[in-house]
Amino acid sequence: MHKKLIVFSEQKPVKVTIRNYTAEDFDAMIAIQQQSFPPPFPSELWWNKEQLHEHVTRFPEGALCAEADGKLIGSMTGLRVGDDQLGDTHSWSQITDDGYIRNHDPNGDSLYVVDICVVPEFRKAGIGKWLMLSMYEVVVHLRLKRLLGGGRMPGYHRYAHEATAEQYLNHVITGLWKDPVITFLLRCGRMPVGVVKNYLEDDESHNYAALMEWRNPFIKNGEEE
Structure with missing residues (x-):
């Protein structure tokens, strides 16, 4: 993939390229994580070059x-x-092989999101949404049936005393409550499939995640239209 577009950062137009990253980008990829997840976030959870190579x-x-x-x-x-x-349930660690993706199935018909990350300076410029839309294009290009992934529910800790994780997700979907991650995914066209417990260690989400998908509109019931 290689495409160019213009986004607006602080009301100023900025030329942006979305492309596939390569081995030459590994240091810059790690720098994105360092900027996005500074200490006290554990540095061992940033991408490492072995993961990126995979x-x-x-x-x-x-x-x-x-x-x-x-x-x-x-x-x-x-x-x-x-x-x-x-399966019936899975964790981020299991489905992504701890981020190494050695379990990648070349014949799998779902594209599963491992990670999405934007440096703080550009988080209000729509970069995250453009990356998501670009991954939808990959789904269509490869003729896969859907994009799937678990979304954190960082707002859930404020309501856990009064609502189950499923109820919280439903309230976000209906607009009663807002969640910074789930609301973003909804704005990107992702639809909820269900709630997964023990998805990852995340105090804010009480270890829950919302499993959300985007279905390829050119494929119906597993067959191309």
């Missing part, structure tokens, strides 16, 4: 980055999985 080797189509003025400002990574890998 991404660009096993599924380069699912390794996307956003670049402005020669600097990487965001990234999104995915892998292909089959229904047998998803």
Whole structure:
């Protein structure tokens, strides 16, 4: 993938390129994580070069980055999985192989989101949404049935005393409550599939995540229209 667009950062137009990242981008990819998740976030949870090597080797189509003025400002990574890998429930660690994606199935018909990240400076410029839309294009290009992934529910801790995770998600969907992650995913066209417990260690979400998908509009019941 390689496309150019213009976004507005602080009301100023900025030329941005969305493309596949390569081995030459590894240091910049790690720098994105450092800027986005500064201490006290554990540095061992940032991408490492071994993980990034697996991404660009096993599924380069699912390794996307956003670049402005020669600097990487965001990234999104995915892998292909089959229904047998998803099962009734799964954790982020299980479905992404702890971010190494060695379980990538070249024949899997779902593109599963491993990570999406944007540096703070550009978070209000729509980069995250453009990365998501670009990954939808990958789904269509590869003729997959859907994009799938678990979204954190960081607002849930404020309501956990009065609502189950499922009720919280429903209230966000109906507009009663807002959640910074789930609301963003809804604005990107993702639809809820269900709630997964023990998805990842996340105090704000009480370890829950909302499983959300975007279905390929050109495929119906597993067949191309």
